[in-house]
Amino acid sequence: MTIPPDYNAMPETEFRAMIRAFVTQAFPSELLHVARRVGPQEVADYNRRMAQQGWIAPAWPVEWGGMGLDTAHQIAFAEELAAIGVPRLHEMGLQMLGPLLMQFGTEAQKAQFLPRILSAADVWCQGYSEPGAGSDLASLRLSAVETPTGWVLNGQKIWTTMAHQSNRMFMLARTDPNPARKQEGISFFLVDLAWPGITVRPIRTLSDELEFCEVFFDDVQVPRDRLVGELHKGWTVAKALLGHERLFVGSPRYVRGAFDQLxxxxxxxxxxxxxxxERHMKLRLDYEDFLSLYADYSDFAKQGGQLGAEASILKLLSSEIYQRVTEEMLSLSAEAGVIADANTDQAEAATHFFQSRPSTIAGGTSQIQRGIVAKAVLGLPV
Structure with missing residues (x-):
């Protein structure tokens, strides 16, 4: 049996150089620095090579096939990918579902799904938002009615990222229609998108991309072994995800490319x-302030600290600075910036601009982030 290397024992500079050298050679050069989210088919060969290298899951424990990186090396890994220009990838199975299954899944669920996530045999999407239940997610209404063999799902999800390129979904559904609190009576399920009764309909965005989807459920049969965690306790499972992603949601990696181009x-x-x-200098000051705050939070996490609600400040700053930068890019490129099929800086400016528009909504609106900071960080009445 081959003993995996202890990457955490490597000096950070050596670790960064190793990651940089391999990823620079392995990632498709034509996809570097693109402003859009890259689909799983476009990076299938890259994912295969990363899996063969044993680097596909930096944060996963070694016993489950991951690199077992500590927080400091996870941050270094992410920063190197950002510096190289690796764009947003569709990694919900690796980044979201995997850690949740390790914490809440049964042994059978771990054995069935974790290896297929590592090998990229399964591509997962997240079924949370619904019409009328986005920022206020606990208001979701998609119903899961219990039967002798499992549950029957009826309802709709919306803004489901890359559902049309996924084969499975982890999702929240309401299993108790009359809970004492709306956060109760919600359960966490794993579904196959090929099951009868599921319809996926892509949504064309302002940037002319097919990134999001509507997903409809009509009498979809879900077996009992697809419930993760306790019945009616899905909100607890979903909230645990925040602990896995807080620092990375506010990462500067998506702002950096736009600011460098500006x-x-x-x-x-x-x-x-x-x-x-002068406008550029004002933006630079705010951008550098954001980078400094991110560095402080990163250092805190590297020392074992657990980021709480204050991480909402990072999400807020990252998305709003991104929008301001892209607005200035479009202003400088003037009318030529709307020519989305031209191979010019103006076309890239337009792409960045369109991609930045939903950044203050996705993952929690700016208004929601301000409310979290006001209540949980500053102690203000909200």
Whole structure:
């Protein structure tokens, strides 16, 4: 039996150099620095090579096939991918479901699903949001009615990322229609999107991408072994996910590419473009403040600290600075920026702009983040 290397024993500079060298060679060069989310089919060969290398799951424990990285090395891994220009990948199985199954899943569920996540045999999407239940997720209404063999699902999910390129979904459904509190009576299920009664309908976005979907459930039969955790306790399972992703949701990796391109655009302006340079400097100050705060939170996490509600500040700053940067990019590129099929900086500016629009909504709106900070961090009445 081969003993996996102890990556945590490596000096951080050596670890970073190792990751950088391999990923630079393995990741498709034509997909570096793209502003959109990259689909699983586009990076299938990259995922296969990362799996063969044993690096597909940096945060997973070694016993489940992961690298077993501590927080410091996880952050270093993510920062190196961002520096190389690896864009957003569809990794919900690796980043979200895997850690939840390790914590709440049965031994049979772990044995069935974790190896298939590692090998990329399964592609998972997240079925949370519904019409009328987005930021207020606990208001979800998709029903799961118990039967002798399991549950029957009826209802709709919306804004489901990459459902049309996934074969499975982890989801929340209401198993008690009359709970004392709306966060109660919700359960966490695993479903196959090929099951009878499930219809996936892609949504074309403003940026002309097919990234999100509607998913309809009509009398969908779910067996008992697809319930994760306790019945009616799905909210507890879903909340546990926050502990796995808080720091990375507010990562600067998606802002960095846009800001670097904006800087190149400003440097190419004539010397008398004083107003544009002043706007760029103001943005740079806010951008550097954000990077400094992220570095402080990263150092805290590296030392074993557990980020709480204050991580909402990172999400808030990351998304709003991203929008401000892309607005300035589009302003500088003027009308040419809307030509989405041109191979120009203007077309990239338009792509960044369109991608930035939902960033203050996805993952919790800016209003929700401000409310969390006000109540949980500042202790203000909300």
């Amino acid at each position: 800087t190149e655009m400003v440097e190419a302006l004539p010397p008398d473009a004083i107003a544009a340079r």
